[in-house]
Amino acid sequence: GQNIDQPTEMTATEGAIVQINCTYQTSGFNGLFWYQQHAGEAPTFLSYNVLDGLEEKGRFSSFLSRSKGYSYLLLKELQMKDSASYLCAVREGNAGNMLTFGGGTRLMVKP
């Protein structure tokens, strides 16, 4: 089984930087995903980490430390459209490659 924790809500200002943390406990770790989900829509893929370190994609970066069971999603130059839920999801290699999602972090970007 897995236990995935992330903050429920965060607020940040347009143009700023925000870091959303995710901690997990799992056996047979086989990758961590970040998804963005706007209300009433399906999640959209943001990033994938399976090795330790930082993955950068434009304004979004994701970091993973497998030894600490820790990841974060970093959003730079925040825009109003970044207001959404951000879901951390972990895949276990011995669970048929299915994902288990954290509770999601609702980010509100204010002017």
Next chain:
Amino acid sequence: GAVVSQHPSWVICKSGTSVKIECRSLDFQATTMFWYRQFPKQSLMLMATSNEGSKATYEQGVEKDKFLINHASLTLSTLTVTSAHPEDSSFYICSAETGGNHEKLFFGSGTQLSVL
């Protein structure tokens, strides 16, 4: 990129009726499909995993007789909510995984089910 089509986008039905939701992979063969349920302001909860040609594997607490899943081909999986009740009202999302790409799941657009 890979596309997963999910229909219908929304459905309103009377209590006691059954509703079928389809999930199709349009340009790839989906060896495995996943069905999730999401209540308002909550995260995705995995309901079941289906592999083409075999019985679905249901998560604990999900009634297999109520949520019928069929994965008859490599491009189509269906979820039927039988004898729906108001508490089944939720957002249902499917996702598909290909054998050749383990980095991403491809999500359908979701189905908002409202049971009156």
